[in-house]
Amino acid sequence: MKCTKIISELADYLDEALDSELRATIEQHLGRCKDCRIVVDTCKKTIQIFCNSEPAPLPPDTSQRLHDALLKKLRRPQA
Amino acid sequence: MGSPKLSPSQPRSLPSQVVKDDEQALVMAAKAGDMPAFETLVSRYERKIFRLTQNITQNREDAEDAMQESFLKAYEHLGEFQGNSRFYTWLVRIAVNQALMKLRRRRPNVVSLDQELDTGEDMMPREVEDWGPSPEERYGQSEMGSILSKVIGELDPSFRIVFQLRDIEELSTEETAEALGLSVPAVKSRLLRARLKLRERLNPYFRRGVHS
Numbered sequence: 001m002k003c004t005k006i007i008s009e010l011a012d013y014l015d016e017a018l019d020s021e022l023r024a025t026i027e028q029h030l031g032r033c034k035d036c037r038i039v040v041d042t043c044k045k046t047i048q049i050f051c052n053s054e055p056a057p058l059p060p061d062t063s064q065r066l067h068d069a070l071l072k073k074l075r076r077p078q079a
Numbered sequence: 080m081g082s083p084k085l086s087p088s089q090p091r092s093l094p095s096q097v098v099k100d101d102e103q104a105l106v107m108a109a110k111a112g113d114m115p116a117f118e119t120l121v122s123r124y125e126r127k128i129f130r131l132t133q134n135i136t137q138n139r140e141d142a143e144d145a146m147q148e149s150f151l152k153a154y155e156h157l158g159e160f161q162g163n164s165r166f167y168t169w170l171v172r173i174a175v176n177q178a179l180m181k182l183r184r185r186r187p188n189v190v191s192l193d194q195e196l197d198t199g200e201d202m203m204p205r206e207v208e209d210w211g212p213s214p215e216e217r218y219g220q221s222e223m224g225s226i227l228s229k230v231i232g233e234l235d236p237s238f239r240i241v242f243q244l245r246d247i248e249e250l251s252t253e254e255t256a257e258a259l260g261l262s263v264p265a266v267k268s269r270l271l272r273a274r275l276k277l278r279e280r281l282n283p284y285f286r287r288g289v290h291s
Contacts, residue, residue, distance in 0.1 A: 003203065004203060007204070008271075011267050011270050011271040011274065012267070014274070035207045038209050039204050039278070041209075041210075042210050042278050042281075042285075043274050043278050045278075046274060046277050046278045046281055047274065049214075049215050049281070050247050051249070053224065053227055054220065054224075055127050055129065056224050062143050063125065065143070065147065066146065066147050066150065067118075070117075070118070070121060070150060070151065070154070073151050073154060073155075074114045074117070074118075
């Protein structure tokens with residue numbers, strides 16, 4: 001299996017959406033191709049870093065304006 | 080509509096970590112007119128929804144407007160929420176629509192989520208550099224937030240939004256496709272490219288020997 005094929009299957013490989021035969025073939029390739037192994041590892045890390053990142057606190061004015069707008073709406077009966 | 084299978088070894092947090100156990104009870108209470116329950120839901124998700132609208136619109140004012148309109152719309156249409164999906168997923172879909180409307184209004188000629196993409200050789204990574212075991216620990220939370228915000232903001236909207244929904248908000252591929260009006264193969268193709276591009280753009284920050 002060529003490196004280009006590994007890259008084209010990467011999204012499904014990372015999401016564990018491949019059949020077991022293709023997955024095993026890819027893992028064999030990863031065992032002997034350092035470059036592909038690094039790409040897979042750093043892609044996993046990229047997803048993990050974004051997924052685990054905490055959103056920043058809202059600026060105080062932004063939060064206040066949101067809650068003011070909601071209060072205004074909540075006080076009115078729903079249409 | 081099924082979520083992709085996740086194994087314990089996969090570096091993603093499970094949806095159960097995003098959505099707290101009492102969400103369903105809060106939604107039921109809010110539907111019955113319990114305003115503090117709805118306020119609790121808003122307080123719980125306002126930061127995540129603002130990050131979502133900010134990442135889509137890349138404009139602070141539009142992001143705030145889209146977030147506010149999303150919660151107001153959610154409240155207005157709460158009676159229509161059937162509980163077939165998570166409340167948070169439903170809210171994300173509303174927020175995506177609001178944010179996309181803002182983005183298209185501001186950049187009508189730029190944003191086409193369903194344009195054809197080239198496929199093939201150009202996806203091969205040009206830089207292959209190892210990051211080491213815990214690159215994220217080299218930066219403080221605030222600095223890391225700025226780095227992530229910068230690199231995702233540099234992506235083409237059609238990649239950025241798919242990555243945001245799939246890998247940050249943890250919608251399934253099918254939910255992402257439905258929310259954006261794309262086919263499942265189109266979502267997969269954009270997701271692959273987004274992941275590869277982000278990986279490459281994070282290289283200068285995370286490769287071995289940097290900032291360690």
